[in-house]
Amino acid sequence: MRVGPSQDEIRRQNLGALLRYVHLHGATTRAELTNALGLNRSTIGALTADLAAAGLVTEGAPKETGRAGRPSLVVRPESERIFAYAYSIEVDRLRAARVGLGGAVLDRRELDRPRGLSAAEAAPLLAGAVKEMRQALPADAVCVGAGIAICGMVRRDDGLVRLGPTTGWVDEPIGAAVSAELGVEVPVIVGNVADVAAFAEHARGTAAGCDNVIYLYGDVGVGAGIIAGGRRLTGHGGYSGEVGHMVVSRDGARCECGNRGCWETEIGEHGLLRAAGRSDARGRDALLAVFDAADRGDARAQTAVRQAGDWLGFGVANLVNIFNPEMVIFGGTMRDLYLAAAAQVRSRLNSNGLPACLEHVRLRTPMLGADAPLIGAAELAFERLLADPLDVG
Amino acid sequence: MRVGPSQDEIRRQNLGALLRYVHLHGATTRAELTNALGLNRSTIGALTADLAAAGLVTEGAPKETGRAGRPSLVVRPESERIFAYAYSIEVDRLRAARVGLGGAVLDRRELDRPRGLSAAEAAPLLAGAVKEMRQALPADAVCVGAGIAICGMVRRDDGLVRLGPTTGWVDEPIGAAVSAELGVEVPVIVGNVADVAAFAEHARGTAAGCDNVIYLYGDVGVGAGIIAGGRRLTGHGGYSGEVGHMVVSRDGARCECGNRGCWETEIGEHGLLRAAGRSDARGRDALLAVFDAADRGDARAQTAVRQAGDWLGFGVANLVNIFNPEMVIFGGTMRDLYLAAAAQVRSRLNSNGLPACLEHVRLRTPMLGADAPLIGAAELAFERLLADPLDVG
Known part of the structure; x- marks a missing residue:
């Protein structure tokens, strides 16, 4: 039974809504945010300040518009610093990428996947790709999570791959396996490739x-x-x-x-x-x-x-x-x-x-072509951040 | 883009949540409501007072429990007073009912429907059934709306029956036709019979x-x-x-x-x-x-x-x-x-x-058997009341 939210929940909803907006739409003026979110200017200012203090967005002057009057400040997602790892386990290849807040693929690796490769064999290959990408990480980069897109039936509650008819996988905890290989603390969310690609196209592709x-x-x-x-x-x-x-x-x-x-x-x-x-x-x-x-x-x-x-x-x-x-x-x-x-x-x-x-x-x-599974896998990982930005960022 | 609700919206949400609870679960103690809705006792008391003042619920002592201590007051929906009309247009029959807040069928009429009966012919028959039921209405009864369940494809935005393959109806504004026959002001919501029956079984039947x-x-x-x-x-x-x-x-x-x-x-x-x-x-x-x-x-x-x-x-x-x-x-x-x-x-x-x-x-x-279309049609009508109780009641 849903009842009204508390003040604190409202603030978190609003922080999430603002961060989601710039995550999906890129650099946005405060004036546009005021319109789009239906909040007043001072609330937008306060929310932006909180997100900026947490290192999730930056604020700056817009490009020269040629118009008179004081220009509205522009809010941008911290696309280089805040990122998620995204994996796509396909029939014939494995892909790993680093996707920035805002949805840009910042780095990527691709490996052939011989048909028949087991989950136990795939996990270290994916982890190896991430270890390579880590070499090039900016010093202040923050990983907020990881997502995996996989062709198979994925249990919603825990991401167990129940059955991958084309991989032959049965009851494989691939998320946990990749986590263990990487030795990282961030949660790894697993989703079926079609669900994940649909999510990406709906969030920022042809189905927006x-x-x-x-x-x-x-x-x-x-x-x-x-x-x-x-x-x-x-x-x-x-x-x-x-x-x-x-x-x-x-x-x-x-x-x-x-x-x-x-x-x-x-x-x-x-x-x-x-x-x-x-x-x-x-x-x-x-x-x-x-x-x-x-x-x-x-x-x-x-x-x-x-x-x-x-x-x-x-x-x-x-x-x-x-x-x-x-x-x-x-x-x-x-x-x-x-x-x-x-x-x-x-x-x-x-x-x-x-x-x-x-x-x-x-x-x-x-619209996102073959990158949809990767971008969608990153969206899965960003969901937690967008639901409660200050708790994660 | 969803942002946090205002204080007024929260109050309406809470009023709706409380009214929906007693609508679906029947007489409920304040203590149970406090638990179920996650609101404190004084808020429950204030919301109940508002709903009682609007004539939507009553409050009273519970049946004797035999326990010591002051018993929690019981909140009941005004099931005899607040009602919706429900119609079911089926292949072989027409049904009309008066359904009270809380979901009980208070009165009903049933007519044969010769296959081939047009919408223009069906509307006065349904209206006639309602006119009969009106004879027996309590003096203070309040109709909050009407719903129609029909076998056919119904346009979501305005309830137009686009195609009833088994009725032969094409582009029939049956809701408006029934409204006009009755000369009433309440909105008439139209839904496909399977959707409406599913709604009823989900709200208060085997799929609850x-x-x-x-x-x-x-x-x-x-x-x-x-x-x-x-x-x-x-x-x-x-x-x-x-x-x-x-x-x-x-x-x-x-x-x-x-x-x-x-x-x-x-x-x-x-x-x-x-x-x-x-x-x-x-x-x-x-x-x-x-x-x-x-x-x-x-x-x-x-x-x-x-x-x-x-x-x-x-x-x-x-x-x-x-x-x-x-x-x-x-x-x-x-x-x-x-x-x-x-x-x-x-x-x-x-x-x-x-x-x-x-x-x-x-x-x-x-679980609701053949009454599911009628009860679901009434639920369609109650939705508006439950979304904003004081505006409608």
Whole structure:
């Protein structure tokens, strides 16, 4: 039962709101903040002073505007000093980055990930990447947390990776493993890659300002990060969005989950490569080769791509009827498939979607591109800071 | 961008929280309210006095407890005086009720609805039922609003019924039509029947305390009301939850929406009657006759029921993988089908659902039964009062 907050809670809410605003929008004048937050000038001044004293923002003169009158001071996030570590554990690669408050990637490392690499083997590789990045850290830099994006089902309460069908991981406490390798005190938050990428695109990407969004992410499998009513959908345990295991065809191909006819058997890596007559191939490059062959007129590749595009539109129509989103974003290999077969996707969506649900839906590719999982993983880590800036900073 | 509330907003929040508590839980001692709302005794006393002065609650001595010491005063909602009108527009009937603050149905009327009845014809019938109920109103009764539950797609912003596939209604402003017939000033809020029933079961039924719930409602078609993260899922325009139009079989039967193989062609009224060899029959009684025949050993009816149960489990598994709910509720004709074919439903759900998503999911029938649409429609109407009690009461 929610009741009114105390004065102290209100102050923390306001500090968080101001810091979040400059984190998402960059340098902002006090006048804009007054408008955007609906607080008076003296409150904005006091909040800014508190955040500046904690080293989270700086205040300074704006660039010359040419206007008369005293210019409003500009508040900037401490983007070089305050940062989070972000990791992305993908089917074929491991990535680590240092992301500054404000969302810029300050440093990054990337490693190949042989399929089959265990969590115990991955943790020291990620920690090694961080140790390298630490060499270049400014002396006064402050790490406020770390986030991991991973293709797999992640338990909401503690970040345990319950199942990574494409990694083979079962019940892996990857957050704790990376923490232990690094010997750091900051919490490591783990999230499913589609959820995390959706979070990033919603916070500062193509879905900014949209309250109802489906972000489809494909690698070997397919999952969705879903924003509903402006908030991330998690489900009871954290496992929502397993749209790749929506069964679309009772007599379909066998899926890695043990079932038959899951959506990802038609639009995921294996299905597309099989349909293109390349069952032995693996990986994103092999997929891109199919799209490329289709482009160059290879009939079998063209048929495979059109068919997969039709299935992509088929599943999207189901999701559009279920969620009535205003935007669907195609990320990972779904981006490549969508761009290669947009006509088929749209045609099937338009024929299977209910007219009212189709009215306002826009189809988009990610603005943050392949960085969305990293930026989203950093956003997970920044959440704690933004909820209570002076407690963390 | 959310910032801290003002003192006045906090007071209204607290008034709303207290009134909501007694609305949902009935008579409550001041001591319990102090605990439940996390406010001190003097604040609870002041809030109660304000609500009592507005005629929304009464305060009085509790029943004899036998304990020593001064008993805590008991706060009760003014259930006889403060009420909302609730309407349910169903495929085969129209219902109207007067529902008191606290959720009890104080009075009700029910009329047959011939299939094909237009909105213009339905509005005076509903208004007539209300005029009858008005005869029996206490002199000091106060109507705080009205709500309508309807099988159809309802625009969130203004309650326009965009499409009722089973009523044939297109772009019907039924709320305004009923208002005009009644000549009343209170707002009439319109909602899809599955959304409204889900709201009721979540507020005071079998899903109370559950944050992630799918309420499946069947009549001729099938829709879902979805609670995600403790909030009602609406989608961008208000049309989310059209799970009956999730296509489950590309080569399936033609659906009323014009598409093929929608889930409701397998589990809805028409599909089940067709499979049972009773294509000419219509309505819930005809459906119940099939379940009854299956019970008595009719082989064709048994096959039809088992097959429909398997399809029910099939679609529920897809939704469980997508939403990771903690509860699925079977309402309307889905309740009858679930009870007739629970073994098939569970078997298919268990084979198609992902293990992590199945872990905590419970299958339930509605606690509020067939009254859920009426009680939910009243809850829609009470929302405005609970958001700002002194402004409305």
